[in-house]
Amino acid sequence: MGKDVTVAVGLGERAYDILIGPGLIARAGAEISSRLPGIRTAIITDENVAPFHLEALKAGFEAAGIASSVVILPAGEKTKSFAALQEVVDAILAARLERGDAVIALGGGVIGDLAGFAAGIVRRGMSLIQMPTSLLAQVDSSVGGKTGINSARGKNLIGVFHQPKLVLADTAVLDTLPAREFRAGYAEIAKYGLIDQPDFFAWLEKNWQEVFSGGAARIEAIAQSCRAKADVVARDEFETSDRALLNLGHTFGHALEAAVAYDGARLVHGEGVAIGMALAHRFSVRMNLASPDDAERVEAHLKAVGLPWRMADIPGKLPDADALLAFITQDKKVSRGALTFILTQGVGQSFVARDVPPSQVLAFLKENHPG
Template sequence: MSIETVRVDLGTRSYDVRIGQGLLDRAGAEIVALAGKRRVAIVTDTTVAAAHLPRLIASLNTAGLQAEALALPAGEATKSWDRLGQAVEWLIAQRIERKDLVIALGGGVIGDLAGFASAILRRGVRFVQIPTTLLAQVDSSVGGKTGINSPQGKNLIGAFHQPSLVLADIDVLGTLAPRDFRAGYGEVAKYGLLGDEGFFEWLETAGPVLATDPEALQRAVRHSVAMKAGIVQRDETEQGERALLNLGHTFGHALESATGYSDRLLHGEGVAIGCTLAFELSARLGLCSQEAPSRVAAHFAAMGMPARIADIPGDLPGDEALIALMGQDKKVMDGKLRFILARGIGQSFVTDDVDPAALRAVLAASRRG
């Protein structure tokens, strides 16, 4: 398979997303033209560093680039003020300037944190995303959203800062644990659910073989990235259409917060449950057929993913507490919760006109499984 390119067209801040096999080993050749002083700083985590950092550094060295690396602890807890400060101070100590380059090597946590560090260091330095998880390749590495979590909610602190290049090597996804791969799939399915029923229909057949079929996997990543690029080009700073990319996230982020951003619930798993809840709420409000949420839940279950609140291990706060956590969502406007709902698969829209009783009923039913 050849390497494919999706262009994110944002005028002077446009960039390419390169998708295919072997990109990690040719990263130096892909990046060298961007490196002003022929030196780069890599931010990664300890797990990714053990699996992929030596190959990246070798590739950079072959292209004549000097590289230093900071490996932070793996996990969602790294998206914090403390780790952000550590990364920024390290970059300053490395004398990274505006014309230098930061590389984010890792999943969504590292991409978000390193991107935010790049946004605020010297009021903005360039960075390259090398996403190593399916979730990061199809979602968080594209579009320029960067940030960290607050104890009061997910991604409440951050900035829009577009990368200069994204290298999505699908080969590295083979090192993911099965659960991590499936969690990333939650974001892949989201694209079909929000705006492309044909893609979702294809996933109903192809989804179970993505982990073992590189051609199907590359198609899924490319199509997801192309959908996101189109939306970002039309609404970069989420004034309207881009909010659709948060299908399932109002519920999912609240559930992540309720589980302490722990491995009880991975982000993509929260998105899968959130998408199912969004369709169940849509059906309860008479917006879509009763069959649509059943189809969504059945597909996630067939992929071995959670689809209901009852699928989350351990105790959870009550429904009122979950609704309060939803109130910290970034999409809240004038104190009103905004939801991405659907008139059918591939037909999502944003609304704040949701009957509280219907919301409570959907949460209670999902708890019962």
């Protein structure tokens, strides 16, 4: 079994480690009991993940003397709802867990966000351990303390910042992911290169096939992504300045997810991010900030790995450009009505653009709308 890679998230008294490597679900009981002795847990997971990984996790917990209760939820983005949050909160309280006990998020980004939100509000804050089982969650959503649920008015509009005590990213579980889910997660890996690591993006252009096939390149890509996110989170935990750069592609992407009513058959989060990143680069060209060559390079890489890169790649009909702009104006990064976008001056040269004129965005959406 390969050696774990550890990435530290430096947040003073709330610092924690991200462990990355194969077999961590089976070893989770030992890892957790050595750090948090005597805790009891509530394992939150979903119907897709439970058949593959729940028994191994529970066996490791039993061997380590960790008592656990389990909540199994439907899979998919629609589980990030008030109804599911209430179910999880009630289950934690019914198990009589205390503030020092832990909520275990065993799943992808949906479970991580929902279980993390529950941990953040039950008894005004319980311990949280993230055990991401999707590539997207391993490189992005499990790290940094963002938790929440969706509203009909937009994605992730209800939530809290609540940092985990530990993140255990078992790279072996990625072998059970459907190819589409793996590709969707890869979009977030590419994002880190496009934000401010042009050398990493160039490395991905050369090595993406090895990342997909597994082995050392996959672990390195995950670790580098976690390092990039950990550095940003340590500098700006509550997204008041440069943490916003992590939202490259997300302003367009979240609007597209809301536009399809979070229908995962049409568009999953990472695919929305991929299209959003391509649109952000293309919009930067329209604003005379970047070269068309850079936008074409980004689009070429997304196409090469099999990701969608334009709105026309989303099956079915989309709302018109005015409706898409309405979703964008509900985004969390809007401040006093002014639109904020992550734009770019080239590959690896992203920046926060505030006061972007809505008229410019609307004209761009009309130009790129498949209708």
